[in-house]
Amino acid sequence: GQQVMQIPQYQHVQEGEDFTTYCNSSTTLSNIQWYKQRPGGHPVFLIQLVKSGEVKKQKRLTFQFGEAKKNSSLHITATQTTDVGTYFCAGFSGGYNKLIFGAGTRLAVHP
Amino acid sequence: ETGVTQTPRHLVMGMTNKKSLKCEQHLGHNAMYWYKQSAKKPLELMFVYNFKEQTENNSVPSRFSPECPNSSHLFLHLHTLQPEDSALYLCASSRPTGWENTEAFFGQGTRLTVV
Numbered sequence: 001g002q003q004v005m006q007i008p009q010y011q012h013v014q015e016g017e018d019f020t021t022y023c024n025s026s027t028t029l030s031n032i033q034w035y036k037q038r039p040g041g042h043p044v045f046l047i048q049l050v051k052s053g054e055v056k057k058q059k060r061l062t063f064q065f066g067e068a069k070k071n072s073s074l075h076i077t078a079t080q081t082t083d084v085g086t087y088f089c090a091g092f093s094g095g096y097n098k099l100i101f102g103a104g105t106r107l108a109v110h111p
Numbered sequence: 112e113t114g115v116t117q118t119p120r121h122l123v124m125g126m127t128n129k130k131s132l133k134c135e136q137h138l139g140h141n142a143m144y145w146y147k148q149s150a151k152k153p154l155e156l157m158f159v160y161n162f163k164e165q166t167e168n169n170s171v172p173s174r175f176s177p178e179c180p181n182s183s184h185l186f187l188h189l190h191t192l193q194p195e196d197s198a199l200y201l202c203a204s205s206r207p208t209g210w211e212n213t214e215a216f217f218g219q220g221t222r223l224t225v226v
Contacts, residue, residue: 042113045215097207098159099144101154
């Protein structure tokens with residue numbers, strides 16, 4: 001079945017440094033979604049990318065969908081302590097509404 | 112508040128108990144999901160329901176039994192669980208695939224401890 005792989009598993013940065021997490025799928029995705037889970041919280045939807053090569057920005061967050069629609073990245077510029085949490089990518093597998101999540105990247109930001 | 116409500120928030124049960132987790136959404140979604148989140152594993156998809164019909168059972172042991180009486184409610188019935196089943200159980204809902212926006216809305220989760 002489809003697998004969604006995400007790296008790194010964990011990264012800690014100094015406040016103000018940049019951060020990037022990468023997501024790779026074993027199959028072509030119709031779209032890719034990104035979620036953020038704060039410590040002790042539940043995953044919250046951030047964005048969905050649909051088109052090949054699509055780039056979307058949300059303030060300091062930049063999301064990119066690969067040309068082959070098999071990989072994606074999330075880049076955070078000048079991290080802040082509020083960015084702490086685990087970032088997940090997710091894609092639909094072959095089954096109807098089978099939303100598969102990557103393992104997540106846990107981000108720690110030191111002031 | 113995501114519009115998806117899970118109860119209870121915390122549950123401690125013995126291995127011989129029977130309990131049920133409840134999930135409710137009034138977002139008009141027709142797809143509902145159960146996920147398991149353990150400390151050392153990623154979000155694991157357990158079950159998917161579309162329009163009240165189960166469309167996915169991700170090789171989940173029979174001690175977990177889902178029920179979807181209507182598109183707004185989803186249950187997870189638990190019996191004779193094992194300590195390794197202790198985890199955060201998350202319910203989510205979304206529009207069905209084929210719609211433009213299919214993001215999943217998660218509940219707060221039920222933190223389950225099996226003793």
